[in-house]
Structures are given as structure tokens and as C-alpha cells.
Amino acid sequence: MINNYDPKPVKIISVRDEAPRVKSFVLQFSDPQDQKNFYFHPGQFVMFSIAGFGEAPVGIASSSFKTDTFEIGVRAVGRLTTELHKKKAGDLIGIRGPLGKGSFPAKLLKNRNLLMIAGGIGIVPLRAVVLDAIARPENFKEIQLFYGARSENELLYKPELGEWRKKIKVALTVDKHCGQKCPVVCDEGLITSLVDGKKLVSDPVVFIVGPPVMCKFVIEALHRHKVKDEDIYISLERHMQCGVGECHHCGIGPKLVCDEGPVFRYAEIKGIKGAV
Amino acid sequence: MTIPELKNFTSFLIKEGNAVYGPVERDGRFLAQKIGDPQELVLNGQLTYYSWRKFFLPATETLFNIHREVFKKIKVGKPQVLIGLTVLDLRALDLYNQVFANDAYYQERKRQTIVIGQSLAPADQREFAAFQDSFRENVLEHFEFDIFFEKAGTSFKVYTGSEDGQRLLEKFGYRDYAHVKYAGPIQEEGLDREMVEIKKKMESGYNAALWSELGKICLACGKCSLVCPTCYCFNIEDQAKLKSGEMRRKREWTTCFFPDFSRIAGDHRFLSDSEKRIYYWYEHKFIRDPARYHVPGCVRCGRCVKACPVGIDIMKNIRRIKEGE
Ligand SMILES: Cc1cc2nc3c(=O)[nH]c(=O)nc-3n(C[C@H](O)[C@H](O)[C@H](O)COP(=O)(O)OP(=O)(O)OC[C@H]3O[C@@H](n4cnc5c(N)ncnc54)[C@H](O)[C@@H]3O)c2cc1C
Ligand code: SF4
Ligand code: SF4
Ligand code: FES
Numbered sequence: 001m002i003n004n005y006d007p008k009p010v011k012i013i014s015v016r017d018e019a020p021r022v023k024s025f026v027l028q029f030s031d032p033q034d035q036k037n038f039y040f041h042p043g044q045f046v047m048f049s050i051a052g053f054g055e056a057p058v059g060i061a062s063s064s065f066k067t068d069t070f071e072i073g074v075r076a077v078g079r080l081t082t083e084l085h086k087k088k089a090g091d092l093i094g095i096r097g098p099l100g101k102g103s104f105p106a107k108l109l110k111n112r113n114l115l116m117i118a119g120g121i122g123i124v125p126l127r128a129v130v131l132d133a134i135a136r137p138e139n140f141k142e143i144q145l146f147y148g149a150r151s152e153n154e155l156l157y158k159p160e161l162g163e164w165r166k167k168i169k170v171a172l173t174v175d176k177h178c179g180q181k182c183p184v185v186c187d188e189g190l191i192t193s194l195v196d197g198k199k200l201v202s203d204p205v206v207f208i209v210g211p212p213v214m215c216k217f218v219i220e221a222l223h224r225h226k227v228k229d230e231d232i233y234i235s236l237e238r239h240m241q242c243g244v245g246e247c248h249h250c251g252i253g254p255k256l257v258c259d260e261g262p263v264f265r266y267a268e269i270k271g272i273k274g275a276v
Numbered sequence: 277m278t279i280p281e282l283k284n285f286t287s288f289l290i291k292e293g294n295a296v297y298g299p300v301e302r303d304g305r306f307l308a309q310k311i312g313d314p315q316e317l318v319l320n321g322q323l324t325y326y327s328w329r330k331f332f333l334p335a336t337e338t339l340f341n342i343h344r345e346v347f348k349k350i351k352v353g354k355p356q357v358l359i360g361l362t363v364l365d366l367r368a369l370d371l372y373n374q375v376f377a378n379d380a381y382y383q384e385r386k387r388q389t390i391v392i393g394q395s396l397a398p399a400d401q402r403e404f405a406a407f408q409d410s411f412r413e414n415v416l417e418h419f420e421f422d423i424f425f426e427k428a429g430t431s432f433k434v435y436t437g438s439e440d441g442q443r444l445l446e447k448f449g450y451r452d453y454a455h456v457k458y459a460g461p462i463q464e465e466g467l468d469r470e471m472v473e474i475k476k477k478m479e480s481g482y483n484a485a486l487w488s489e490l491g492k493i494c495l496a497c498g499k500c501s502l503v504c505p506t507c508y509c510f511n512i513e514d515q516a517k518l519k520s521g522e523m524r525r526k527r528e529w530t531t532c533f534f535p536d537f538s539r540i541a542g543d544h545r546f547l548s549d550s551e552k553r554i555y556y557w558y559e560h561k562f563i564r565d566p567a568r569y570h571v572p573g574c575v576r577c578g579r580c581v582k583a584c585p586v587g588i589d590i591m592k593n594i595r596r597i598k599e600g601e
Contacts, residue, residue: 005525009346049525051525054512075541077541092345246375246376248532251556253563254563273555274552
């Protein structure tokens with residue numbers, strides 16, 4: 001019987017500073033067979049672990065077409081994530097996954113325009129979608145990204161944003177300008193003001209990843225644009241211990257976020273008390 | 277099987293080298309404990325104060341020994357014989373068997389466990405507010421057990437539910453048993469009607485009066501969860517070992533009543549108060565377990581009623597949920 005709790009060793013290939021307290025880690029499974037088996041859909045997550053420090057769920061940031069390595073982006077907020085930030089290229093950590101049956105519905109995007117809305121660290125799993133779109137434009141229609149952070153300083157993937165901008169529509173906003181330069185012009189204000197103020201791609205499918213409060217207001221703003229709940233997909237964050245549907249820390253009504261999510265079609269969860 | 281025969285059977289199990297656990301009386305409570313002397317075993321159809329959870333999901337268990345980032349799975353448990361689970365406890369096992377269907381540790385432990393059930397004492401003699409529809413023979417085919425003792429007058433009618441159970445009885449020299457073939461956890465008539473009804477009621481709207489009332493009196497102490505046979509939430513935690521430099525990854529019980537259960541980065545807690553926590557507890561049992569596993573998340577044993585320091589009574593609350601007032 002396969003042990004769902006067994007972390008597979010992965011080697012850190014490289015580490016990049018993205019923003020204060022946020023780093024990207026390019027990873028590769030020590031066993032080439034494990035690397036080969038690691039096939040994911042953007043929106044899925046992994047549990048990373050460091051012996052003696054525990055495990056935590058994080059999104060996958062790299063293109064799903066990239067098969068020799070994969071990437072995570074992690075903000076240091078506590079014991080485990082701070083320990084991860086001490087790791088260097090060549091060090092080993094553990095990975096379980098990909099996890100979650102609910103991912104972004106890539107198939108829809110062959111015929112539909114896409115709007116992505118990311119707040120803070122929420123850009124991590126959406127970067128996988130952006131990179132997929134850049135790698136296989138024939139699988140996508142028009143794409144628009146709204147991305148908000150506290151300040152220019154806190155925006156992730158800054159060196160890439162200019163490149164993204166050439167292929168897709170990108171609009172950025174920060175709560176407050178900090179004076180730092182950014183390759184793409186930044187508004188000042190809440191992300192909902194982007195949704196309210198910009199012209200949206202027509203009749204979009206929408207992907208949302210961000211802190212719980214942001215999601216609530218973004219959905220209200222989308223309703224003002226007459227976007228239907230059936231067309232909204234949202235990634236939910238919950239406390240997770242097992243990641244495999246057993247510990248029930250991540251319940252919303254009849255569902256478990258780690259198992260049936262983390263990405264849900266909004267129409268299917270909007271009736272669940274406290275889900276969004 | 278007569279009562280003296282049952283004692284002999286228990287002695288036989290012990291002599292065979294099994295660790296045998298069953299209800300014994302301690303300070304006026306029945307507790308499932310290791311049986312040294314078969315005279316101590318009490319099969320009177322009463323529920324044990326605590327559930328049998330720990331025999332399937334220990335309060336803490338090591339998942340891995342870790343040495344230099346290499347995770348070595350530990351070998352699980354030792355063979356054990358559990359004698360005296362009531363039908364309500366067996367029904368709770370139905371749930372665990374679904375939840376942990378793909379859990380290597382649970383399955384390994386289950387394979388090493390002989391489960392011997394007993395019928396529940398009649399309603400007017402029960403010490404718990406336990407609720408059970410009348411005992412029908414076809415109930416047994418929906419439980420996974422090895423042997424079952426049904427109280428019949430002063431002796432027991434014996435059923436087997438597995439080859440392991442048959443082998444044990446044969447070896448002991450007892451052949452007067454009927455075999456029950458396991459037919460899965462769901463009855464022929466379909467999903468448990470009461471379960472479906474309560475789920476529907478809870479999903480149809482938030483009964484603000486009920487939950488805010490419970491939220492005001494519940495202490496969020498988690499005692500109900502500790503004794504409950506269908507609770508199974510856990511944490512996973514790493515532990516640095518003292519000298520060798522080795523470490524352990526462990527899993528241990530927790531409950532949704534504890535403050536950190538729902539905490540995410542930024543110190544946000546989805547379950548920020550007692551009302552949200554007790555609702556989550558009920559939601560888990562009456563909405564999520566039925567939705568995911570198709571069996572009830574509460575077997576109505578009444579253990580939580582007995583354990584609750586402020587007298588919160590789940591049977592009453594179920595009635596209120598059903599009445600929707
Ligand atoms: C589906 C999903 C995807 C995520 N993706 C990312 C990502 O791409 N990048 C990123 O930086 N963060 C992400 N997070 C949040 C990340 O999991 C937490 O920041 C991390 O668990 C904090 O761990 P810590 O030990 O450093 O924090 P501490 O505050 O020291 O400890 C918190 C402990 O609580 C537990 N815990 C379990 N789930 C969570 C949770 N969701 N939030 C906080 N604590 C949790 C862990 O055991 C953790 O060790 C994601 C969370 C979820 C649910
Ligand atoms: S009655 Fe209480 S203790 Fe018994 S299964 Fe239901 S919730 Fe658990
Ligand atoms: S035992 Fe009673 S007071 Fe304690 S958490 Fe349970 S319901 Fe609340
Ligand atoms: S994280 Fe354990 S059930 Fe979802």
C-alpha cells in the first residue's frame with residue numbers, strides 16, 4: 001500500500017529572492033522516477049517538509065509543461081517557512097504531491113478569455129497559468145492579469161513582469177507606492193478598483209487567488225460586471241495538516257479543501273456558510 | 277456460548293499470546309483496558325466511557341523516524357484483540373474504515389486487530405443516553421467484525437464476520453456460530469434516512485438561535501471530542517529526538533475546539549469563537565461525513581453528553597435541528 005505521508009526527497013536547484021521575506025525555490029526530485037511521475041495541473045499544491053520542522057502546503061509556481069524541475073514561492077511567516085529560507089542550492093527537502101483534485105480548468109481556456117486576479121502571495125499558483133499560456137499560446141484566447149501587493153517592493157516575479165506584459169494584459173496595483181521601480185506601471189489602490197476601473201476582456205472565465213477578504217470584495221466587483229458565478233474559480237486557503245483528506249482541518253461544509261480543492265468553482269461553494 | 281465458556285474463551289485468547297482489551301469496571305466507569313484476569317471482563321452491553329478510537333488511531337503515533345532527511349516509515353502496532361465493542365462502536369468503525377481507506381498506518385493496524393462485538397443493553401438498562409433503532413439481525417452484515425456476541429437470556433448467540441474469527445473459535449473448540457457475510461456499510465434500503473434528513477435540514481439554513489445559544493454556553497474544552505468514537509481529526513508534528521540526532525514525525529489527536537485548529541498565516545482563524553467551533557463539529561458529523569463517506573458521522577452513543585461539563589446534549593440538539601425551530 002502506498003504511504004500517502006511519505007515525503008519524497010527533492011534537491012534545491014536554485015534559490016531566488018523575490019521580495020522581502022519571499023523566496024522562490026527551483027526543485028528537482030532526487031529520484032528521476034519521482035520527477036517523471038510529478039505531473040501537475042496549475043492550481044494544485046504540494047506539502048513541503050523539513051525534517052524536525054514539519055510540513056506546510058504551498059502552491060506550484062512553474063509551468064506544467066516544464067518537467068525536469070518545478071518551482072515554489074514561499075513567504076517566511078513562521079517556524080517552518082523561515083527554516084526553508086535558510087536552505088541553499090544543493091540542500092534537500094521533502095515533497096508530497098501534487099495534491100488536490102480541484103485545479104484551474106485549463107480546457108475551458110481554448111475557447112474563453114481569461115481574467116486572473118491575484119493578491120499578494122496568491123500570484124504563486126497563477127504564475128503557473130501565465131507561464132503555460134506563454135509556452136502554448138495556441139491553447140488560450142485573450143488573457144488579463146490583475147495583481148495587487150502592498151507596495152512595489154512586495155511584488156513577486158518583477159523581472160518577468162515586462163516579459164509577461166508583451167504576451168498578456170497585465171495591470172498592477174499597490175496599496176501604497178514605495179518608490180521602488182517596477183517594469184510595469186503600477187496603480188495605487190485596492191485590487192477591486194482595478195476590477196471596477198479597467199475594461200475586462202470580454203465574457204471571461206475568472207481565476208482568483210488571494211487572502212480571504214480580498215476574494216469576497218473581488219467577487220462583488222465581478223458581479224458588478226455581470227460575471228456569472230459559474231465562470232468564477234477561486235483557490236481557498238485553509239489550515240492543512242495532512243493534505244490528503246483525513247485530518248479535516250480544511251473543511252468547508254460537505255467538502256475538504258485539500259481533497260476537492262483548493263480550486264473551486266464559485267457557483268459550487270457560494271452556498272456554503274463561511275466558505276468565502 | 278455461556279458466561280463460563282466466554283471466560284474460558286477469553287483465557288484462551290490470552291494464553292494464545294494475544295494482547296486482549298475489553299471493558300473492566302474502574303471507579304464506577306467501564307473502561308477498555310488490557311485484560312489480565314478474564315474474571316474482570318464485563319460484557320453487559322454497556323458502553324465504555326471512552327470510545328475505542330485509540331486502538332485504531334493512537335492518541336499519538338510515530339509515522340516516521342527521520343535520519344538525515346530520510347523518512348523511514350515505522351512498523352505499525354502489535355497484534356491485538358478487542359472484545360466488547362457495541363454495535364454503536366462498530367458503526368463508528370464503519371466510518372473510520374471509509375475515512376482511512378487509503379491510510380497505510382490505519383490499515384496495517386486494522387489487519388492486526390481482531391474485533392469482537394457485543395449487543396447493546398436494552399434501552400431501559402443503558403447507562404448512556406445512547407440511541408439505537410431495534411437490533412435487527414441484518415444490521416450485522418453491515419459491520420466489519422471478526423466475532424459478535426449477541427446477548428440471548430443469560431448466554432450469548434455467536435456470530436462470525438471473518439475467517440479470522442472462525443479460525444479462532446474453531447481453535448478454541450466452539451462451533452455453534454452463524455457466519456455473517458459482510459455486505460458493505462450501506463444498507464439495502466439505501467442511505468440511512470435519518471442521516472439524510474439531518475444533513476438536508478442543516479444545509480437548508482443556519483439555525484442562528486440554536487448555534488448562538490450553544491456558542492454562549494460551550495466552553496470549547498474539547499471533552500466531547502475526546503470521548504467520541506467518530507472524532508478522528510489529528511495534527512502532524514515533528515519532534516527532535518534527544519541524543520542520536522534522529523527525529524520523528526508524529527501524528528496526534530486534536531479537536532476543532534482548540535484555537536489553532538483553523539489558524540492560517542497572519543494569525544487568521546476561520547473558527548474564531550465557540551459558536552463557530554461547535555457548529556464546525558456538527559457540520560463535520562452531520563454534513564461532511566455523510567457527504568464524503570455515506571455513513572453517519574454520529575452514532576448516537578451519548579458519550580459526549582456524559583462528558584460535557586455544561587450539559588450540552590447532542591440528542592436534544594439533533595431534535596432541534598430536525599424540527600428546524
Ligand atoms: C492550498 C494552499 C496553498 C498555499 N500556497 C502558498 C504559497 O504558494 N506560498 C506561501 O508562502 N504560502 C502558501 N500557503 C500558506 C502556507 O501554507 C503557510 O504560510 C505556512 O503553513 C506557514 O507555516 P509556518 O510553519 O512557517 O508558520 P507558523 O505560523 O510557524 O506555523 C503554522 C503551522 O500551522 C500549520 N499550517 C497548516 N496550514 C497552514 C496555513 N494554511 N497557514 C498557516 N499555517 C498553516 C503548519 O503546520 C505550520 O507549521 C498556502 C496554503 C494553502 C492552504
Ligand atoms: S453521540 Fe456524541 S460521542 Fe457519540 S458519536 Fe455522536 S457526537 Fe460522538
Ligand atoms: S464538552 Fe461541552 S463544553 Fe466542552 S467543547 Fe464539547 S460541547 Fe463544548
Ligand atoms: S488537510 Fe487534512 S483533510 Fe484537508
